[in-house]
Amino acid sequence: MSALIEIKGLTKKYRLGQEIIIALDNVDLTIEEGEFLCILGTSGSGKSTLLHIMAGLERATKGEVLLRGVSLTKMKEKKMAGFRRKYLGFIFQSYNLIPSMTALENVALPLVFDGVNKKARFKRSCEILVQLGLQHRLKNKPTEMSGGQQQRVSIARALVNNPKIVFADEPTGNLDSKTTEEIMKLLKEKVNKTGVTLIMVTHDLELANYGDRVISMRDGKITKIVNNKEGCRDEKKAE
Amino acid sequence: MNKLDLLKLARQNLWRRKLRTILTVLGVLIGTTSIVVMLSLGIGLRESQRKSMESWGSLTMIRVQQGMAFDNEGNPLGEAKRLNDEAVAEIKAIEGVIAVSPAYDVGGEARLGRKRGGLQLIGIDPEVMDQLEFKAEQGRLLKKGDRNVIVVGSQVIYQFHDESERRKMERGMMMYEDPRSRQQKDPAEMLDQRLSMIMQNGPEKKKNYNFMVVGILEGERNEHSYQAYAPIDDIKKMRDFTRGGSTQRGIGGSGREAVLLARSGKTVAAKKGSSSRDTANDYSFILVRTGKVEQTREVSKTIKDKGYNCWSMADSLEGIEKTSRTVQAVLGGIGAITLLVAALGITNTMIMSIYERTKEIGIMKVIGATFTDIHTLFLAEAGMIGFIGGLFGLGLSYGVSKIINHLFQNYLNRGMPAEEMMSISLIPSWLALFALLFSVVIGLVAGLYPAHRAVRLSPIRAIRNE
Numbered sequence: 001m002s003a004l005i006e007i008k009g010l011t012k013k014y015r016l017g018q019e020i021i022i023a024l025d026n027v028d029l030t031i032e033e034g035e036f037l038c039i040l041g042t043s044g045s046g047k048s049t050l051l052h053i054m055a056g057l058e059r060a061t062k063g064e065v066l067l068r069g070v071s072l073t074k075m076k077e078k079k080m081a082g083f084r085r086k087y088l089g090f091i092f093q094s095y096n097l098i099p100s101m102t103a104l105e106n107v108a109l110p111l112v113f114d115g116v117n118k119k120a121r122f123k124r125s126c127e128i129l130v131q132l133g134l135q136h137r138l139k140n141k142p143t144e145m146s147g148g149q150q151q152r153v154s155i156a157r158a159l160v161n162n163p164k165i166v167f168a169d170e171p172t173g174n175l176d177s178k179t180t181e182e183i184m185k186l187l188k189e190k191v192n193k194t195g196v197t198l199i200m201v202t203h204d205l206e207l208a209n210y211g212d213r214v215i216s217m218r219d220g221k222i223t224k225i226v227n228n229k230e231g232c233r234d235e236k237k238a239e
Numbered sequence: 240m241n242k243l244d245l246l247k248l249a250r251q252n253l254w255r256r257k258l259r260t261i262l263t264v265l266g267v268l269i270g271t272t273s274i275v276v277m278l279s280l281g282i283g284l285r286e287s288q289r290k291s292m293e294s295w296g297s298l299t300m301i302r303v304q305q306g307m308a309f310d311n312e313g314n315p316l317g318e319a320k321r322l323n324d325e326a327v328a329e330i331k332a333i334e335g336v337i338a339v340s341p342a343y344d345v346g347g348e349a350r351l352g353r354k355r356g357g358l359q360l361i362g363i364d365p366e367v368m369d370q371l372e373f374k375a376e377q378g379r380l381l382k383k384g385d386r387n388v389i390v391v392g393s394q395v396i397y398q399f400h401d402e403s404e405r406r407k408m409e410r411g412m413m414m415y416e417d418p419r420s421r422q423q424k425d426p427a428e429m430l431d432q433r434l435s436m437i438m439q440n441g442p443e444k445k446k447n448y449n450f451m452v453v454g455i456l457e458g459e460r461n462e463h464s465y466q467a468y469a470p471i472d473d474i475k476k477m478r479d480f481t482r483g484g485s486t487q488r489g490i491g492g493s494g495r496e497a498v499l500l501a502r503s504g505k506t507v508a509a510k511k512g513s514s515s516r517d518t519a520n521d522y523s524f525i526l527v528r529t530g531k532v533e534q535t536r537e538v539s540k541t542i543k544d545k546g547y548n549c550w551s552m553a554d555s556l557e558g559i560e561k562t563s564r565t566v567q568a569v570l571g572g573i574g575a576i577t578l579l580v581a582a583l584g585i586t587n588t589m590i591m592s593i594y595e596r597t598k599e600i601g602i603m604k605v606i607g608a609t610f611t612d613i614h615t616l617f618l619a620e621a622g623m624i625g626f627i628g629g630l631f632g633l634g635l636s637y638g639v640s641k642i643i644n645h646l647f648q649n650y651l652n653r654g655m656p657a658e659e660m661m662s663i664s665l666i667p668s669w670l671a672l673f674a675l676l677f678s679v680v681i682g683l684v685a686g687l688y689p690a691h692r693a694v695r696l697s698p699i700r701a702i703r704n705e
């Protein structure tokens with residue numbers, strides 16, 4: 001496996017009046033292609049900040065993020081937006097669907113910005129919604145769906161452009177345990193099937209164990225890296 | 240991002256807040272309507288004035304009259320200058336003048352076959368008649384060497400009546416005949432006929448002057464359609480006869496029209512001329528033709544500066560144009576203010592919309608919308624408000640314009656034939672196009688700041704703090 005993302009000496013500081021908050025403190029990390037990485041940490045430990053900088057949504061104060069050797073920290077906005085359209089997908093805790101649009105329109109939106117024609121984008125969006133079991137909810141607006149359904153729509157939107165990397169920030173934070181399990185299984189399945197790299201933020205140790213690797217963070221620093229995959233393999237061997 | 244998708248998205252966004260969008264559009268609609276209607280009033284006013292001027296007289300003609308010149312405030316400018324051959328020569332020398340003719344006018348009773356009537360006869364230099372903007376509808380104009388021939392206006396025939404018509408008139412039945420309902424007469428009937436003017440000098444002495452009608456002038460409603468023109472030498476003889484030994488100007492006889500004509504003619508000037516011996520040969524007036532419409536005002540001013548009293552249609556037009564321009568500026572200004580307020584309305588609506596859609600804008604950025612996409616989306620929404628307002632405003636303008644024209648129709652076009660009907664409000668296609676374009680531009684300009692704000696919104700702030 002080759003390195004997909006390389007993070008070197010990443011530091012992010014926020015200034016709040018006189019106070020300076022160090023959200024990320026000199027973080028080094030390598031993420032490999034096709035892996036399911038979980039970032040675990042308490043509230044305020046800098047998980048979301050790390051995610052945002054990796055996705056080019058926020059600028060680092062210091063350090064570098066290399067995506068297949070290309071520096072994101074220096075990339076121009078326009079190129080970065082194109083990058084997100086083509087290679088990245090996002091899933092949020094509160095789904096972040098556009099309330100005025102139907103499920104289908106929401107899923108198709110990234111393709112709209114990518115200039116895909118109407119027929120092709122609706123075909124692709126339908127396909128993926130059906131795969132996620134939402135064939136009866138295509139024309140529903142977000143307010144007409146349950147939380148679980150909304151999150152599936154948002155997963156569909158994240159996957160519609162066949163991304164290389166999907167970022168998920170506490171995707172099950174608003175869901176009950178049963179739905180959480182469903183969603184997690186779904187994500188895991190997608191990673192295994194499509195080879196997409198999934199980077200998921202959570203503060204729940206149990207959920208973190210779905211990941212191939214779990215990174216623990218505290219006060220903007222990585223404190224521990226646990227590799228489950230080896231364990232998996234061991235288990236398989238044991239069988 | 241595809242242009243069509245962008246417009247669809249913009250439309251969809253506008254339609255989400257129907258009431259607010261409609262109210263904002265309403266502002267633009269009112270602004271556009273007031274600007275278009277107000278401009279259309281100015282345009283219509285000027286156009287109808289130009290039209291009526293054109294039909295009443297040429298814009299290259301100046302008429303130099305006896306009496307003093309006055310400045311704009313009505314103060315006399317020096318001594319009254321005499322209209323004699325010296326004056327003709329002086330005027331001819333002015334740059335821009337291409338033809339000058341002195342003129343005498345006489346009025347009196349005339350006979351045309353068995354018909355009788357009154358006639359105002361003007362003597363001009365036959366040689367330059369064709370240069371003085373006269374045009375013959377039938378027959379020909381006067382030319383050099385003509386004697387005892389006459390060219391008549393197209394309406395002159397209506398002034399001659401036979402016995403039965405005269406009796407009817409005496410009973411008052413034909414007094415105020417409506418030109419549209421009167422019996423049609425063909426002016427060509429007069430062609431090649433003998434017309435005699437009966438001039439009078441004192442109660443007994445009468446003399447007949449015979450003319451041959453050689454031409455009918457063009458135009459039914461201009462300054463010369465009720466007049467007749469003959470070589471100046473013939474008219475001078477007639478005038479001299481009526482003046483011989485008498486201070487009273489001989490205005491022949493019994494025809495009622497003759498009296499009316501004499502009243503409307505240059506009686507004051509004529510009397511003045513006859514009161515003093517050495518001015519007896521002064522012309523009644525002098526006709527001047529300039530080369531170009533633009534020169535007329537200048538020439539007219541030069542003539543006035545030289546101390547002559549003159550009048551031209553171009554002078555009157557200038558004043559009218561000035562007032563029309565002022566009216567347009569004032570009206571347009573009111574419309575502009577309304578549109579400015581409408582533009583502020585658009586900006587306000589778009590800013591409100593950004594507050595409501597902060598999160599949504601953030602999401603769009605996260606899933607790959609560029610700054611340009613967001614910027615264009617908001618501009619498109621603002622421009623669309625402008626366009627829709629402009630479009631409906633234009634529609635409303637046409638309606639209002641129709642209503643205004645309808646209301647003023649009777650007042651403006653009384654007795655006008657249909658093809659010469661004038662509109663007080665006129666919307667030319669360029670104005671329609673301009674209005675539409677203008678409202679879109681207003682929308683776009685009003686949207687610039689909100690679009691800029693939308694672009695600068697941090698996607699992180701939008702998706703954080705959920």
Ligand SMILES: Nc1ncnc2c1ncn2[C@@H]1O[C@H](COP(=O)(O)OP(=O)(O)OP(=O)(O)O)[C@@H](O)[C@H]1O
Pocket residue numbers: 014015016021022023041042043044045046047048049050203
């Ligand atoms: N825009 C900002 N301005 C100032 N401080 C910020 C800003 N964004 C984040 N922080 C601070 O940076 C630190 C890291 O925040 P971050 O959102 O990454 O935490 P997190 O691990 O995602 O927490 P949670 O689990 O609650 O989402 C926090 O102390 C937070 O207060």
Ligand SMILES: [Mg+2]
Pocket residue numbers: 047048049169
């Ligand atoms: Mg977070």
